[in-house]
Amino acid sequence: MNPVQFFDNLWQDYIAITPQAEVIRKVFENTDGEVINDHVAFRTFAHTPLQLENLEPLVLAMGYSLQDEYQFKAKKLRARSYIHPDSSVPKIFISELLTEQLSESAQKILAKYITEITAEPVDQSVFWSSRHWSAPSFDDYNELMQETEYGAWLLAIGIRVNHFTVSINHLNSVTDFQATDKIQHVLGRVKVAGYAVNTVGGEVKGSPAALLEQGSTMADRKQIEFSGGEKHEIPTCFYEFALRYPDSDGVVYQGFVEANADKIFESTNS
Numbered sequence: 001m002n003p004v005q006f007f008d009n010l011w012q013d014y015i016a017i018t019p020q021a022e023v024i025r026k027v028f029e030n031t032d033g034e035v036i037n038d039h040v041a042f043r044t045f046a047h048t049p050l051q052l053e054n055l056e057p058l059v060l061a062m063g064y065s066l067q068d069e070y071q072f073k074a075k076k077l078r079a080r081s082y083i084h085p086d087s088s089v090p091k092i093f094i095s096e097l098l099t100e101q102l103s104e105s106a107q108k109i110l111a112k113y114i115t116e117i118t119a120e121p122v123d124q125s126v127f128w129s130s131r132h133w134s135a136p137s138f139d140d141y142n143e144l145m146q147e148t149e150y151g152a153w154l155l156a157i158g159i160r161v162n163h164f165t166v167s168i169n170h171l172n173s174v175t176d177f178q179a180t181d182k183i184q185h186v187l188g189r190v191k192v193a194g195y196a197v198n199t200v201g202g203e204v205k206g207s208p209a210a211l212l213e214q215g216s217t218m219a220d221r222k223q224i225e226f227s228g229g230e231k232h233e234i235p236t237c238f239y240e241f242a243l244r245y246p247d248s249d250g251v252v253y254q255g256f257v258e259a260n261a262d263k264i265f266e267s268t269n270s
Helices: 003-017 019-032 052-060 104-114 124-128 138-145 149-157 179-192 258-268
Strands: 037-045 065-072 077-083 091-097 161-167 205-207 212-216 221-225 231-235 238-244
Touching (some): 003 019, 003 161, 019 179, 019 238, 037 149, 052 091, 065 091, 091 149, 161 258, 179 238, 238 258
Parallel strands (some): 161 238
Antiparallel strands (some): 077 091
């Protein structure tokens, strides 16, 4: 599968549970024409057939190369980012929950479900394949939420893209703004459109000195069916916005900043 096919499929799955993204994209398309995607992100479980090492070959097969690795000790995560030689192709960020670092009770909850994952992924469609395990109970979801929101979200939602990201660098509508005002203008338009913005650590995560500023909406909400036919409205996915700055050599930074990403993870909090 080539990147164009991959991202087309991914977008359709994404907007099915994140309708805000289609609305917000159209807001910016009305003033900017094409909206360029900076990157997408995925969540998965370590020590399963869907672990990061088993997803990575599917990314590399589309022409990507490993860009960098990251650690999120407080959230018990590790992650890798991937970059494509064609700069118009979005970057990919994959994180995984280090389940062995969770409490015994959380591990027991997860074990009931993730032991059902029986096969390694064979093609890129795994990235929009949802749950590979039975629907969790709402009690298990809530108990897990107390320790790892990331794990509870993943248990309920499954393997699906967590967010797409608008590249502010490619928006014509912000060219007349001072660099440090651009992301605030973008987030302001999102709020005017009626969507809440993640305020953890401030609306803008990062700084020009860090060469990356990011902001995001709070996740959409959707009724998800849990075991026993119970249905509850929970957070699904969100839309991110990224502004990249050039380094001292004039090269626009293409990496990720752990401190920023740590706060962006909070966009799926209830």
